[in-house]
Amino acid sequence: MDQAGLETFEQFVNGAERSIRGDKIRIMFNMGVPMLVEAHLQRGSALDHSNLLVFQDSTPQSDAIFGGRIRVSTGLVDAIMNDPLDPYGTVYADVAANLVGDLDSSWRLFVPFGWILLHEFVHGMHQHSEAERRAKKIIAPNLESQATERDADLVAVAMVYRHLQRLSWHFRLNIEDDCLRSIIYLYLHRLLAHIPTEQSGSHPPAAVRLFHLFAKLVTLAVVPGELPDVGVERQETKDRSARMHSLVRMPCWDVRGWSHENIEHDFPSPIIAQWEAMKDDVGDLSAQLIHDIKSARES
Ligand SMILES: [Zn+2]
Numbered sequence: 001m002d003q004a005g006l007e008t009f010e011q012f013v014n015g016a017e018r019s020i021r022g023d024k025i026r027i028m029f030n031m032g033v034p035m036l037v038e039a040h041l042q043r044g045s046a047l048d049h050s051n052l053l054v055f056q057d058s059t060p061q062s063d064a065i066f067g068g069r070i071r072v073s074t075g076l077v078d079a080i081m082n083d084p085l086d087p088y089g090t091v092y093a094d095v096a097a098n099l100v101g102d103l104d105s106s107w108r109l110f111v112p113f114g115w116i117l118l119h120e121f122v123h124g125m126h127q128h129s130e131a132e133r134r135a136k137k138i139i140a141p142n143l144e145s146q147a148t149e150r151d152a153d154l155v156a157v158a159m160v161y162r163h164l165q166r167l168s169w170h171f172r173l174n175i176e177d178d179c180l181r182s183i184i185y186l187y188l189h190r191l192l193a194h195i196p197t198e199q200s201g202s203h204p205p206a207a208v209r210l211f212h213l214f215a216k217l218v219t220l221a222v223v224p225g226e227l228p229d230v231g232v233e234r235q236e237t238k239d240r241s242a243r244m245h246s247l248v249r250m251p252c253w254d255v256r257g258w259s260h261e262n263i264e265h266d267f268p269s270p271i272i273a274q275w276e277a278m279k280d281d282v283g284d285l286s287a288q289l290i291h292d293i294k295s296a297r298e299s
Pocket residue numbers: 119120123149152
């Protein structure tokens with residue numbers, strides 16, 4: 001790893017100038033990192049801030065490396081702030097104002113940033129690289145990597161939803177639940193539109209990621225701890241799907257024939273099949289990790 005231009009989040013934020021850009025950086029980091037702190041607390045570990053790093057690179061990217069380190073590029077920070085390629089800018093601003101009003105100016109910065117940090121956290125928490133190594137390859141190369149990427153995307157978006165749900169209850173923000181879910185989707189839509197599609201195929205295509213993210217946001221239960229309605233069996237889930245579709249008002253995936261009845265069934269993704277074959281291993285590996293963290297703390 002090139003150490004030049006590598007800074008901790010703290011150094012990067014402290015070095016941010018007094019300007020609109022600097023203010024945006026402070027909002028993004030100071031409100032995004034607490035989501036990661038919360039995730040660590042829930043697992044029983046403590047976040048080591050020296051593991052959070054920014055590196056100089058204009059390509060928007062992030063990664064998780066061994067020992068719980070998370071790196072994000074300056075290009076990613078800029079992409080979240082500048083939104084230079086947003087083809088839906090006007091529609092988006094209109095919809096966002098409708099959904100969350102003034103909150104949008106800070107949420108659009110820290111929500112996608114927090115999701116990225118949590119995505120990388122889940123890779124570590126679920127021991128994805130070990131799970132991929134153990135996986136029986138079902139169909140195509142890269143599929144086990146796409147399956148773990150999907151897991152990281154979905155667990156992270158559920159954590160983001162719970163975080164914003166708590167914020168909105170705590171500060172009495174009066175945001176309707178459908179609006180909350182829809183705005184999270186829109187922020188991730190904007191983000192994924194800016195991340196270049198990598199050639200290696202280790203991630204699912206952006207349209208597929210967005211499809212799964214939308215499905216996850218539709219099916220999560222309102223009450224924390226309750227199981228998601230994955231099969232879209234409850235009437236409230238069907239209604240929510242229809243409402244979120246009309247709230248989001250944006251083309252988002254290249255999948256035809258989608259409707260709220262067949263959210264999972266009609267999208268027989270080989271990624272899901274691969275995940276089904278891996279998820280027990282992931283469960284065992286993450287349980288083992290939590291056990292190890294607990295024993296290390298007690299010894
Ligand atoms: Zn990833």
